[in-house]
Amino acid sequence: MCRSTVYMSTGEGVLELVQNAVRLVLEDDTLVILDDLGDRLEFRNVRVKEINLISNNIVLEKAQLRD
Numbered sequence: 001m002c003r004s005t006v007y008m009s010t011g012e013g014v015l016e017l018v019q020n021a022v023r024l025v026l027e028d029d030t031l032v033i034l035d036d037l038g039d040r041l042e043f044r045n046v047r048v049k050e051i052n053l054i055s056n057n058i059v060l061e062k063a064q065l066r067d
Helices: none
Strands: 004-010 013-027 030-035 040-044 046-052 057-062
Touching (some): 013 040, 013 057
Parallel strands (some): 004 057
Antiparallel strands (some): 004 013, 013 030, 030 040
């Protein structure tokens, strides 16, 4: 099974959020991340910055809110 590490890109660098993520689901403005143990994390107002299928890394960043 393919598992990915999910990171958040910030102004100071990159922060690791989740190891062994197996599923990402977008529900309205919420990104739901499920890991291989079934744990669920939710992040609002984020967008995918990069998905690297070779290294199994996913980088997120805060979405710019529209007026």
